[in-house]
Amino acid sequence: MKEEENLLRRIGALEKEVRNLRSEVQHLKQHVYLEPAVKEEQELPVVTPISPKQEDVRVKVAPVQPVEPKPVQEKRSLEETLTRALPRIFMVILVLGVLWGLKLVSDYGILSDSIKIIAGFALSFGLAACALLMEKKQKSRVVALSLYGGAFIVGILTTAAGAILYDVLGLYAALIIALLYIVYGVWISYVKENEALTVLVVFTSLLLPYLLEYMAFSAVIIGIFVVLLFIVVQIVIVKYKQQNALSIGLVFSLLALIIVSTFHVEQVEFFVFAIVLLYSVFLASFLRISNTKSKWHASLLFSFTIAVLVAINSMLVNQEAMRSVALLLMLGILCFVTNVLWQRKTTMLFDVVATLAVLTLLNLIAQLDLSRDVILLLLVTVAFAGLMLAIKHAITFMKFVYSSVFTMLVLFVLAFCEVSPFMSISHVTNLLVIIMLVLLYRAFLRTKNATINQSKLLVIQQDVWPVLIYVAALIYIWKIDAAYMPNHLMTYLVYAGIAISFVALLLIKRDVVGSLLPLIAATVYAVAALTMLSSVWVDEQAVSIAFMMRLLYIGLAWAIVVDVWKHGAIYKNYAHILEQNTEKLLIASTLISIFALFSLTNFMNFHELINWSTAVILNTVSIFIASCLALFLAAKRSYRDLKLTGIGLLFFGIVKMIFFDLSALDILIRSISFIVIGTIGLVVSNKLLGKGKDTEL
Numbered sequence: 001m002k003e004e005e006n007l008l009r010r011i012g013a014l015e016k017e018v019r020n021l022r023s024e025v026q027h028l029k030q031h032v033y034l035e036p037a038v039k040e041e042q043e044l045p046v047v048t049p050i051s052p053k054q055e056d057v058r059v060k061v062a063p064v065q066p067v068e069p070k071p072v073q074e075k076r077s078l079e080e081t082l083t084r085a086l087p088r089i090f091m092v093i094l095v096l097g098v099l100w101g102l103k104l105v106s107d108y109g110i111l112s113d114s115i116k117i118i119a120g121f122a123l124s125f126g127l128a129a130c131a132l133l134m135e136k137k138q139k140s141r142v143v144a145l146s147l148y149g150g151a152f153i154v155g156i157l158t159t160a161a162g163a164i165l166y167d168v169l170g171l172y173a174a175l176i177i178a179l180l181y182i183v184y185g186v187w188i189s190y191v192k193e194n195e196a197l198t199v200l201v202v203f204t205s206l207l208l209p210y211l212l213e214y215m216a217f218s219a220v221i222i223g224i225f226v227v228l229l230f231i232v233v234q235i236v237i238v239k240y241k242q243q244n245a246l247s248i249g250l251v252f253s254l255l256a257l258i259i260v261s262t263f264h265v266e267q268v269e270f271f272v273f274a275i276v277l278l279y280s281v282f283l284a285s286f287l288r289i290s291n292t293k294s295k296w297h298a299s300l301l302f303s304f305t306i307a308v309l310v311a312i313n314s315m316l317v318n319q320e321a322m323r324s325v326a327l328l329l330m331l332g333i334l335c336f337v338t339n340v341l342w343q344r345k346t347t348m349l350f351d352v353v354a355t356l357a358v359l360t361l362l363n364l365i366a367q368l369d370l371s372r373d374v375i376l377l378l379l380v381t382v383a384f385a386g387l388m389l390a391i392k393h394a395i396t397f398m399k400f401v402y403s404s405v406f407t408m409l410v411l412f413v414l415a416f417c418e419v420s421p422f423m424s425i426s427h428v429t430n431l432l433v434i435i436m437l438v439l440l441y442r443a444f445l446r447t448k449n450a451t452i453n454q455s456k457l458l459v460i461q462q463d464v465w466p467v468l469i470y471v472a473a474l475i476y477i478w479k480i481d482a483a484y485m486p487n488h489l490m491t492y493l494v495y496a497g498i499a500i501s502f503v504a505l506l507l508i509k510r511d512v513v514g515s516l517l518p519l520i521a522a523t524v525y526a527v528a529a530l531t532m533l534s535s536v537w538v539d540e541q542a543v544s545i546a547f548m549m550r551l552l553y554i555g556l557a558w559a560i561v562v563d564v565w566k567h568g569a570i571y572k573n574y575a576h577i578l579e580q581n582t583e584k585l586l587i588a589s590t591l592i593s594i595f596a597l598f599s600l601t602n603f604m605n606f607h608e609l610i611n612w613s614t615a616v617i618l619n620t621v622s623i624f625i626a627s628c629l630a631l632f633l634a635a636k637r638s639y640r641d642l643k644l645t646g647i648g649l650l651f652f653g654i655v656k657m658i659f660f661d662l663s664a665l666d667i668l669i670r671s672i673s674f675i676v677i678g679t680i681g682l683v684v685s686n687k688l689l690g691k692g693k694d695t696e697l
Contacts, residue, residue, distance in 0.1 A: 113166035120158030127151035148188050149200045155181045156204050182229065189236045198236050198245040205229055206256045219264035223274040226256050230278055234285050241289040247300055250282045258311060268315050269322050276329050279308050283337055292346040295395040301349070302386060302398065305334075305356045309363060327364040334360055348393045355385045373425035376417070380409045380429060384436045391443045410437070414475050420483040430479065434472050441465040445512070463516035470501065470517055474524075492545050498528045499556050506560065506570045529553050533599040543607050550603065554596050561589045565633070583639045590630045590645060597622040623653035 131147035156178060163174035185201035206229070209222050230253045237246050254275060261271035282304070290297045309330065316323035334357040341350040359382055383406035390398035410433050419427045444465060477497040485493060502525040505513050532550050563570040564578055564585060571578055578585065598619055605615040630646030633639065 113168050117158055117162040117166065117168045120154060120161070124151045124155035124158060127154065145192055145194050145197050148192065149197050152181060152185045152188070152201060153204050155184075156207060160207060186232055186236065189233075190239070193240050195240070195242040195245050198233065198240075198242055199248050202229075202233055202245065202249040203252055206252050209256050209260055213260055213263060219260065219267040220270060222260050223257060223271055226253055226260075227274055227278055227281070229253070231281055234281060238285050238288055243289055243291075243297065246282065246285055246289065247304070250278065250304060253278055254307070254311065258315070261315060269319070272312055272315050272322070272326050273329075275308060275311055276326060276333075279305075279330075280333055283333065287337065287340065290349075292344070292349055295348070295393055296397060298348050298352050298393065299390070299395045299398040299401075302352050302356065302389065303401070306359075306382060306386075309360065313363070324364060327360060331357060331360045331364060351392065352389055355389060359385055373417075373429065376409070376413070377425055377429045377432070380406070380413065380433065380436070383409055384440070387440060388443055391440065391447055394447065410472070414472060418483065419476070419479045422484075430476055434469065434476060437465070437469045437472055441469060463514040466512075466514045466517040467520060470505075470521065473501070474498070486541070492542070492549055495528055495532075495549050496552065498524055499553055503556050503560065506573065508573075510573050529557075529596075533595065543609070547600075547603070547609075550596070550600050554593065554600070557589065557596075558593070561586065583642050586630070586633055586639070586642050587645050590626050590642075590649070594622055594626050594649070597626075620653055620657050623649055623656065627653060 127147045128151035131144040131151065134144045134147070159169065159174050159178045159181065162169035163171055169177070182201075182205045185205060189198040189201050206226070209226055213222060230249055233245070233249055236242065237249070257271050257275055257278070261268050264271070286297075286301060290301075309327075312323060312326045312330070316326065334353055338350065338353045338357055341353055359378075362381060363378060383402050386398055386402035387406050389395065390402055413429055413433050417426045417429050418424075419430055421427070444462070474494065474497060478491070478494050481491055481493045498521075502521045505518055505521050510518075532553055560570060562568075564582060601610070601615040601618045601622075604610045605612060610618070627646045627649030630642050630649065634643035634646060
């Protein structure tokens with residue numbers, strides 16, 4: 001009994017403790033955020049074994065640590081951004097005012113050159129001292145940073161003026177002072193962690209190469225200085241992930257190397273390899289600090305690489321061997337980076353760098369023949385690759401830049417690039433432009449289908465792209481005509497292209513060709529068909545081609561009619577239009593076919609392929625055949641208007657046969673034609689009476 005009482009007492013104590021624990025947990029839930037991902041072992045309370053003498057039961061619960069919220073970066077308003085920019089603007093104004101003041105003092109001869117330089121250094125030290133004093137008194141940090149930057153700018157400019165303009169400082173003394181200021185600038189950028197200050201230091205430090213050039217230093221020393229400066233600044237850029245400072249530093253470093261290389265043409269190879277080294281350092285920092293999902297960073301990488309490739313080709317335009325070596329180095333660097341990005345699985349940057357590697361390889365291959373046509377082909381390829389990447393990853397900046405460049409290049413190719421000789425780079429460029437337009441349109445369709453909300457701009461682009469491809473293809477066919485077809489056969493290849501492309505476009509789904517291209521293709525087809533109706537003189541060697549072309553247009557037109565009648569692919573694509581207008585299409589096709597056959601017989605008679613009597617008979621027979629076909633189709637689907645058209649054509653044929661053909665034909669031909677036409681008429685009449693004996697017109 002005692003054991004049972006002890007057991008009941010323990011159970012009661014446990015129930016009481018559980019109730020207390022529940023209330024405590026409920027209290028914690030209301031005041032402390034608990035992470036959902038907690039191990040199952042920690043969810044259950046740990047219950048210690050209870051000895052028989054122990055009255056109370058205690059449960060140990062691990063204390064819950066509150067989760068600290070992640071710091072949220074503040075988004076500055078426009079007013080705050082402008083306010084923070086004011087100290088920097090006023091610092092630039094101050095520096096300009098001091099420079100103009102010194103210029104005024106120099107013009108009036110108030111102060112000697114030595115006093116001016118001393119005053120400049122005094123101002124530099126004074127600005128740094130003011131900045132240090134403001135930091136100690138905990139004044140505005142933005143103003144203090146502007147003062148530090150102003151001290152650096154004034155010091156560099158004073159050193160350059162003392163050495164170059166006034167000859168107050170010795171060249172080597174000025175070099176040492178400038179280097180000390182650069183060390184100060186890099187150090188202050190590292191300590192203050194401010195990107196704007198880093199950009200200011202890099203930009204101002206790159207004025208030193210021009211001082212070195214004035215001091216007649218060797219090109220090797222100047223190039224080494226620029227590269228070393230860029231490498232040293234990476235300590236600040238990489239530590240604080242200053243992407244803008246990295247990009248601006250690369251731009252001005254490249255400009256410095258390119259500008260100085262113009263004064264040392266004999267050592268241009270060294271500057272090219274310095275640019276390659278500079279680009280390698282940029283890539284190393286870029287991979288460490290860049291946002292792999294940033295479209296802006298991807299577009300900058302692509303643009304900078306293209307700029308480096310252009311610089312290499314421009315600087316070594318007359319040195320094919322060294323240019324190939326430099327491009328081979330670039331290819332190796334890009335292949336290495338491509339492998340790194342592949343391992344990191346960064347899709348967008350991998351696509352960009354892999355494309356750049358392919359472009360560099362094409363550039364390397366093209367070194368075998370850097371003719372104007374090859375350069376144009378490379379430019380088109382680069383613009384196409386940039387635009388493909390922009391469309392694939394929806395990079396707005398690259399879309400704007402490379403679409404403009406690609407458009408201008410395509411217009412130039414279509415207007416001025418010839419297709420002769422057939423095996424030539426120029427001909428390949430013409431073909432590639434059309435292929436590139438097709439690939440770009442496919443990439444655009446995939447991107448558009450991936451978007452949920454389709455704007456009006458996307459719909460307009462879907463209509464414009466196919467028209468551009470169509471026009472480019474017709475221009476290419478016309479060039480082939482002009483280059484390889486004899487003069488009397490010119491434009492017939494274009495006519496064939498217009499007809500075949502029109503039917504092909506009708507067979508393609510509407511969401512691919514858009515809504516504008518079928519209308520344009522139909523208009524072009526109609527205009528070309530109207531020109532075929534004329535019976536102008538054609539060279540004897542082109543008569544057969546012209547005759548076959550007219551048959552092609554008539555045959556394709558009726559192939560479209562047959563497809564619509566049988567509800568084929570064309571009917572399915574345009575069912576919303578043809579469903580209510582099939583009868584009208586059949587009537588129009590019947591009438592147009594009669595005119596086309598009249599034109600064909602007149603053409604044959606005009607070129608003495610048949611005589612006048614045969615032409616008359618064929619015209620009459622064509623009327624009766626068209627009328628019979630119209631009546632047959634009308635009977636199949638009870639088309640009343642088509643039936644009336646067929647009967648009207650029958651009476652028109654009879655009137656033509658009696659009042660015109662009798663006087664134009666001899667007795668034998670008249671007899672044969674009347675027998676044939678009469679037989680056809682009886683058969684058709686019998687069919688009509690059999691089908692419609694219970695109906696009235």
